[in-house]
Amino acid sequence: MEGWLIDADYVTENDRAVVRLWCKDDEGVFIVYDRNFTPYFYVIPYEDFDPMRVEVEARNRIITPQSAEVVEKKVFGKVISVYKIYAKHPQDVPKLREEFKKYGDVREADIPFAYRYLIDRDLACMDGIRVEGKVRLERGIRVVEAESVERVRKAGFPELKVLAFDCEMLSEFGMADPEKDPVIIIGVKMGDYEEIIHGEEREIISRFVKVIRELDPDIIVGYNQDGFDWPYLRKRAEKLSVRLAVGRDGSELTFRGGRPKMTGRLNVDLYDIAMRLDVKVKKLENVAEFLGRKVEIADIEAKDIYRKWVSGDKESVFRYSRQDILNTYFIAEELLPMHYELSKMIRVPVDDITRMGRGRQVDWLLLSEAYRLNELAPNPKEVEESYEGAFVLEPKRGLHENVYCLDFASMYPSIMIAYNISPDTYVAGKCEDCFVSPEVGHKFRKKPDGFFKRILLDLIGRRREVKQRMKEVDRESLEYRLLDIKQQTLKVLTNSFYGYTGWSGARWYCRQCAEATTAWGRHFIKKSAEIARSMGFEVLYGDTDSIFVRKDAPPEQLEREVEELIERITRELPVTIEVDEVYRSIFFVEKKRYAGLTSDGRVIVKGLEVRRGDWCELAKEVQREVIEIILRDKDPEKALRFVREVIANIKSGKYDLEKFVIYKGLTKKPSKYESMQAHVKAALKAREFGFVYPVGTKVGYVILEGSGNIGDRAYPLELIEGFDGEFVEIKTKHGTEKRRLDRDYYINNQVIPSVLRILERFGYNELSIKGNTQKTLDAFFG
Structure with a gap:
């Protein structure tokens, strides 16, 4: 039989572990049992000993190895003899x-059994599989007793059934x-099927289980369902004596390491993926909007559910509920394909991939490569060491026109390849022929x-082939989209290698590799700036892997001279450099903070408050508009008038409450904070009414007038019942009361600070923003 490998686990039969592979073909799901694989690990002995005499007592039984043999493995390229236990x-x-640690250096004893099998058998989830063996039916599912199993490399991904769900309590x-x-x-929701299950609670949960059994999804997705929905459902199901039999084999939902697991189905929490997106507020609707898939069909918020439900407005x-489930489903459509590709490259199932950071993903890639090269994997170091990072050239503050941003494509991977930077090539002592x-x-x-250079060359070569293929196919075709996902995934993994070498949890951790890579990076930036200056360019800024240059010259001549600059840099340094953006106008505030208007009319903002989550929406909007006026109109007086108009509108109550909400994340439980910041105090107020913010979520709050410091006057959204432009109606233990919004706080601590960093370059200060002082654009230049 031939199909796609989706998931891998194991079962115990007659005290032996049997690998179980969940697969899919055109007829549906089939299971492969492989009884021909035994768990093992390695020991590099300190001295001669008999491994078969090692034993450990546990739960009234003696545990001993099944067998042991001496094998040859490589440690950083050097062949040694080790015990395979x-x-x-x-x-x-x-x-x-733990017992063998007394006798030697134990290696690869922390690799899960089923994933060890995937590495050793050269299998990969989300790729093809061919199996030979006897077939039988088990609970209506085809089961193969494997005699042989092999990988079949396939293009694209299997057609998976994805079910999204969301609960309301x-x-x-x-x-x-x-x-x-x-x-x-x-x-x-799954495909065209949608259902809002409601009614008596026991019937709701029972119906949900039945829907899963009938639709038989391959993947179940939700948004924070691992931390909330599944644990909640399990507790309610226990109280109502309902079996959450959502496994493909009829088994109940289980939890392993705090994570929900259902046999034969992948459980993917989209919140895990969203944590890596550049979205400051990780609410479901914010993520959907960021991905361009937001659905708005509801006219209430979460805090209104109880009131609407009990009043009969169901x-x-x-x-x-439908809005939430549609947003969840559409987010899955956007985010899952790249993780299918990562699963194929790294071998392990998609649900584990989504929970891994980039470092752990690189770790799994390296484990597979190490096995192929007969290299023995080190154990994770778990060390904490700091080293100097990238070089940042102080920016020339002010407004500049006709600026080129030159980007060093994949600088750090290029450095690691050019100078053979790898843990196995590092030399601590004297070296005759070294970089x-x-x-x-x-x-x-x-x-x-x-080791690293070989893998990086392979990843870059594969990406180059994919990008070449993309040029040959229709941009609107499915093949193009799949190829684009593949090249993006290859790029992510390639660019993760440098960070991996300095990550404390890496198996192949190497501080020297990380230090050397950044040192060469700093050298490249400085050298490139020297070359640019020698060719008559003004270097305005440089950071990590890019430099900004300008020169007074007609556009066509400037374009030619930039091409000559690029040619010279690439001739003198082992890098690929390209034009990232051409800015019609750009201003630099300080390091890592600038905004520019590109030649095609886009505004790019880096590091300024508009990209931060702990400022209210109004402050972000005002700063954004000021940036647009400065870049497009080059009229600081117009920008000043706009800010003054906003201040007047705040005083007259023309804005909705959402413009004033500030979001800030909880990095630990509120009770664990030594300093009671505003968002912490807001969270504690909400807690008095039974609302608990999980660690990692953002607290939304507004500042009201009253006594005490800012924190004392911070009120969470959950306690707000209404707003009339001036007064906020808040929930109290005695009912509700009205408190005035602290408009002076928003003017003086939000709006003005958000624009002052820009307007002060024109010679304005806080007093002049509030008054009538005028400056000219000349104050910004120079």
């Missing part, structure tokens, strides 16, 4: 590992409590090619 069961490995105050607050709705709650890094003086052998 076979265990009777994967659960014996952790206990044997009935809570009078704050966060719903599974001990007492019922589930009132479970929204479900239709508005249904619309709210020596500037500043830090770390040495790396020129030959042979290091």
